[in-house]
Amino acid sequence: MFDWLIVGAGFAGSVLAERIASQRNESVLLIDRRSHIGGNAYDCYNEAGVLIHRYGPHIFHTNAQAIVDYLSQFTAWRSYEHRVLSSVDGKLLPIPINLDTINKLYDLDLTSEQLEQFFASRREKVAEIRTAEDVVVSTVGRELYEKFFRGYTRKQWGVDPSQLAKSVTARVPTRTDHDDRYFGDTFQKMPAGGYTRMFHRMLDNPQIKIMLQTDYREIRDSIPFRRMIFTGPLDEYFDWRLGRLPYRSLRFEHVTLDREQFQPVAVVNYPQTEDYTRITEYKHLTGQQSRKTSLTYEYPTDIGDPYYPVPRAENEALYKRYEALAAECPDVWFVGRLATYRYYNMDQVVGQALATFARIQKSLPSRTVTQIPAQREAAE
Template sequence: MFDWLIVGAGFAGSVLAERIASQRHESVLLIDRRNHIGGNAYDCYDEAGILVHRYGPHIFHTNARSIIDYLSQFTEWRPYEHRVLSSVDGKLLPIPINLDTINRLYDLELTPEQLEEFFASRRETVEEVRTAEDVVVSTVGRELYEQFFRGYTRKQWGVDPAQLSKSVTARVPTRTNRDDRYFGDTFQNMPAGGYTRMFQRMLDNPRIKIMLQTDYREIRDKIPFQRMIYTGPIDEYFDWSLGRLPYRSLRFEHATLDCEQFQPVAVVNYPQTENYTRITEYKHLTGQQSPKTSLTYEYPTDIGDPYYPVPRAENEALYKRYEALAAACSDVWFVGRLATYRYYNMDQVVGQALATFARIQQSLPATGTVQMLTQRTMLGQHSEQFPT
């Protein structure tokens, strides 16, 4: 009998397994369909000895001190500020759009003040910003939308930006200065030993048992447990009884080249050309030195493991119906990007997991080993009658 079954060994499941085992001293069975821990953040050394991310680049950034403090128990950090270039009109230009982007694209010498006037002259008036297209055209105008956003978004999501929630492009800022960092968070670092090493340390607890290449449906009626945390697709948990929620997937092509560097930054986007959305070169992330370099090409698809919930109004409405079913489940917690149908960053998933653990602490008395230790302590106070 396990105190907890946790389905999924990514950030959500692993953080909760660690908290439950270390703070509540309860037993956890952590399972995952894949043959490794770490979920989509899994990294490993390839044949060239280069640390690569099997499921595309994962760049850690956050403004939350509590999340930094928590993860720092399991890793040291390597400073890294992510920079991305976009291949537009035959030029590699900074994205998010900034002062250098516009000056290099149009061969101008604008100042920050002039750039604001430039954007203002091109913006379209949108009475109500509802879609991903609305966000961009109301900020920088239609020409830049077509050059930088529309093609990339259509490849990534399989539909036109006009059919997607505004949250898709609202994640990408527009700057009038020369700040070419992709993120603006105060904390931008990579786990010094990689994500997998961080997960290994997080899960290094005798109360945590891990079963890989294991499907939840195959063991749920065979291995006894008291409570469950589920981080998989919420519609799958309910046997798709209300219909399937759309998820977007990715196909990856990994390559190693006999050159020290392939591109000037870790990631280059291709909004106008190519079938892939971007190329990642991992040595920029890790700081490794090698005469070879390893890359990943990303091809979005509807086939394969679910990666991204598709942010459309009808999908959110269907999720709300599944959420109502989940609310009626006793002793089951739904956590993470797939289980709550949200496009979360890694730090947001960690925050959600820590918040879920806080609710567990408030709502549930300790069981398992904690309860046994309490009973043994009470018995010890009367050791003459009840020797321990």
């Protein structure tokens, strides 16, 4: 009899497994239908010895010191600030849009003050900002929206930005200075030894048993457990009884080249051309030295593992109906991007998992823990 069955060994499931095992001294069976832990953040060395992210680039960034402190128990960090270029009109330009983006695109020499006037002259008045399109055209105008956002977003989500919630493009800032960092968070670093190594340290506890290539529906009636944490798609838990929640998937093409570098930054976006949305070159992320380099081409699709909840009003309405069903499930906690139908960053998932554990602590009496392992020292 396990105290807990946790479905999904990504950030949400792994953080909760670690907290329950180390702080409550309770037994956990952590399962995942894939052949590895770490969820979409899984990284590994390929046949060329290059450390790649199997499911596309994962760059850790946060403004929450408590989340940094928690994860730092299991990893040291490598400083890295993410920069992305966008292939527009035959030029590689910084994205998010900044002063250099506009000056290079139009062969101008604007100052920051002049750029604000430039944007002001192009903005469209939108009575009520509701969609992803509204956000962009009301900030930088129609032309820049068409060049940088519309094509990329249509490929990424399979629908026009005018049909998506404003949250999709509200995540991307617009700057009037030279700041070309993709994120503005105070903490931007990569796990020094990779994500998978961090997950292994997180789950290194005798109270945690891991079963991979395991579907929870195949074992839920044969392995006894007291409580469950579910991090998979919410509609799947209920056998799709209200209909399927739309999730967007990705297909990855991994390529290794016999050269040291392919592109000037880790990620280049392709909003105007190509079937793929972006190319990632991992050595920029990891700092690894190698005579070869490895790339990933990303092709969004509706077929395959679910990655992103599709933010549309009708999908949110269906999710709310499933959420009402979830509220009626005793001793089951639903956590993570798929189970709560939210487009969370990694740090937000960690924060949600830690907040869930705090609620568990408050609502459930725990065993007396005779000895809680001391905080692990960060590895090399």
